[in-house]
Amino acid sequence: MQVIDIHPPLAAAAVPSQPIVLALGFFDGVHLGHQAVIGRARAEADKRGLKLAVMTFDVHPAVIYRGVPASSVKYLSPRPRKSELMAHFGVDLLYFIHFTPAFSKLSPQAFVDQYLVGLNAAVVVAGFDYTYGKRDIANMKTLPQYAQERFEIITVPKTVDAGEKVSSTRIREALDLGDVDLANHLLGYRYQTSGTVVHGEARGRTIGYPTANVQAPAEERIPGIAVYTVRLQVNGQWYPGMASVGRNITFGPGRPVTVEVNLFDFHQDIYDAPVRVEWVHRLRGDMMFDSAAGLVAQLAQDEKDAKAFLKGLTD
Template identity: 55%
Template sequence: MKIIYLHHPYNQNQIKDKNVVLAMGFFGGVHLGHQAVLKQARKEADQRDLPLAAMTFDHHPSVVFPKPGLDGTIYLSSVERKAELMQKFGVDLLYVVSFTSNLAKLSPQDFVDQYMVQLHAKVIVAGFDYTYGPREIADMDHLPTYAKDRFTIVTVPELLLDGEKVSSTRIRTDLKQSNVDHANLFLGYTYQTTGLVVHGEARGRTLGFPTANILSDPKSRIPGIGIYAVRIKIGSKWWPGMASIGRNVTFGEHRPITIEINIFDFDQEIYGEMVRVDWYHYVRGEIKFDAVEGLIEQLKLDEKNIRQYFANLTI
């Protein structure tokens, strides 16, 4: 898959002179709803023997147009992760457009002309709620007016799962509430973050549960406080483990939130490694113990339960 980064106004020489089917959206998390758009777009491309292109933004429009309750700088998927998922779901060419104030000033007609027609789109595929300007004048219902019969329009309907709309908003809420199990259901894959292994307090080793302390990418949305079943990728190999996101309240009040992972059957120093973490399953909340012995017994039980969880996954 080829990736082309565009900054408005872009140079037309950056655009391949070849017709495409173009999937439009922010694709935050590339969840099941987005996958439905990509699947339909891939079908349209195959029927016409055209490449499948997709267009997304490098950061959320809320950076330019602040939206209450939404931090536009923290994401379900980085641009790199989004590109990886896009390729997995059949995209041949990805346009990553920088969402700036200058871009936001475009009228709906100018946006359609410059970011659909001039990208040589013969078919535009987008979700029912896709907008390219103010919703009241720039939604999918208005697109035929701006298209002027220059391309075909395919609108993908709302995707419901268990009677609920699949949305990035719901997935963000799930992660905040530690409900990675439900987030994964709506994503259609296991939620993943990246981070750097750094030095911590080295307390886990004294407890018999040494941990890798992960400094997470500050742009990545991490799950809420709790104990989780995870897999961590070190180099080219994945390892199962149990992760703690919390304040280590047994050892004091008002401590910072840290991410610590006890990696099963692993005994190597990995400081400085960039790792990936797949968040499979929420096990329990953080507990403040009166004595360290209670914490150790709970960790033993957590390890037993998480090993069994992964054993059941492979059955």
């Protein structure tokens, strides 16, 4: 897959020499609804013998449209993860448009002329709720009048689960509540975050449960405070374990939130190593214990429960 950055305006070098099928969306998380759009576009590209391209943005549009501080946005899929997922789902060309204030001021007609026609789109595919400006005048129903029959348009209906639309917002809310099981169901794969193993307080090793303290990039969304069954990837290998997202309240108040992963039967030194955490299942909520002994007893039960859940996984 080729990844191309577009710093508006569109440069000739970024324009494909042959027509393409172009899928549109921000695609945070590349969840089941997004996969429906990409899958429909992939099928159309295959039918026509064309490349599949996806157009997305470097930052969430809310950063420009609503003035949300860029540093406060927590993504389901930051750029590296989004690129990885797009390649997995069969995208040939991935365009990241840098969402500048000037780009945000384009009229709907200018956007269509400069970026859809400009990118040599033979077919444009997007979800039913895709917009490219003010919602009432720049939506999928009005796109044909701007397209002026220069490309075909395919609108993909919403993907519904349990009577509700599958959406990035719904997944974010589930993660914030610690419901990684629901989030994974809506994503269609198990949620992952990245990070680096840093030095913590090393208290875990004194009670028989040493942990890798994983510091995630600021832009990644970490599941809410709870204890989870996880897998951790280091040096290209996945290892089973359990993770605590919390403040270690048993050892005092006012502590920062940390991600601490205990790996089963693991004895390597992985300080400073880049890792990836796969959030498999929520084991329980955060608990405060009267003593370290009480914590150790609960950790023993958590390990048993985590191993039993991991044993039941099919992949």
